[in-house]
Amino acid sequence: MSHLPSSDAPGGLPGPTLAAQPFDAADRAAVYRAIHERRDMRHFSGGVVAPQVLLRLLRAAHHAPSVGFMQPWRFLRVRDRAMRERIHALVEAERLCTAEALGEREGEFMRLKVQGVLDAAEVLVLAMPPGREQHVFGRRTLPEMDVASAACAIQNLWLAARAEGLGMGWVSLFDPVALAALLGMPEGSRPLAVLCLGPVPAFYAEPMLQQEKWAQRADLADMLFDETWGRQAAGGEGGDVG
Template sequence: MPQSIHLAPAGPFSDAERDAVYRAIHTRRDVRSQFQPDPIAPEVLERLLLAAHHAPSVGFMQPWNFLLLTDPATKARVKHAFSRANDEAAAMFGDARKALYSAIKLEGITDAPVNLCITCDRERGGPVVLGRTHNRDTDLYSTVCAVQNLWLAARAEGIGVGWVSIFNDADLREILGLPEHVVPVAYLCLGHVRELHSEPELQQRGWAQRMPLEELIFHNSWGQRESGESSDLSEIPSL
């Protein structure tokens, strides 16, 4: 007998609720330097993890795990691994970019009171998962949705988040004791902040600028503008 399906009312949020959602999206920042030493209250951290756990996942596989790191010795090992990888990364850029790269602080590992590694268990759900039958990587995409949920919830709570991505995979795996089938998707630094950059720091520092939305929208097939004709992107005005 099929199970009964319960539905909840749908519809737009109130103006204030909608504005709060968009405010969280547009004012979210990658935090590296603004962390305060104050601990995150357990109930706040639980709300953030619960928000992450309510992310969408293909086949409802929920492939994520949350590794909370507060031990100073462990964080010191992670920072050392970052520093080695960061030196390697700096050498990959030309002289002009290398100087700017080296001037940008790219982590807050020991500054933030909490580090969090969100992982993807690639065996979660077994060998055949609804919706993943033709795209093996949807478990990774689902885990990134959990990262974004947590990040937006953190913005609403006044908690800063910084994503540290510059690691050699083997180093992070060894430090955290990850099984072979578990992928470290995001290494995050979390902590209270009193101020945030008014726009992305990399934009303020001249590393890159936000692309105009119009350049990124196609209709019905790649490169097709609304008129149905392929357009020269240089002809599209910036926002």
């Protein structure tokens, strides 16, 4: 029987490893389908999320990568109707402030549906716990990597929800101090997202804000540079990345 390289060997891998093989065509296609069909949902049809499905989704979120393996996510499940109404009110208050800040686009913004807190089967608040400053690995010069890591957990949850046929929406229109106080969060913690999750009547054919002509997805070619900032990649869409 062959032996895996030990973690202290030059170039060794730590512990047992998984085979470095691509998924088969069907599994690969399913991954890309979930990515491309994921939508930030605002329209929900009530219903329920089965407990075993919710557990699968939360496990998927908890298996997200995190800088320094800090795992800066906590999930608060909000089922009480009165608490949801309070959260809804916080979102509405910030919605009005955001609309005012948008100036000439205020009316256009106010016509958008920005939350499903009262309609979704589940509402989860993702919060980052106190004590994050103790995690120096990967954060000494980029302390915001706690936010980046928590966002990875949200993305895992989003993709898993799409694979389960459930919609999810990320609501970020709220005063974080007010929401933390409402949920009894300890000092130093920070709510990052109100996540609306559950059955939907249908998934949007394209991102809602694109459907509503608020914004358009940029071309990948405009986002990809060669070697230095601003140097456009050669080739077709997305450049020649071969």
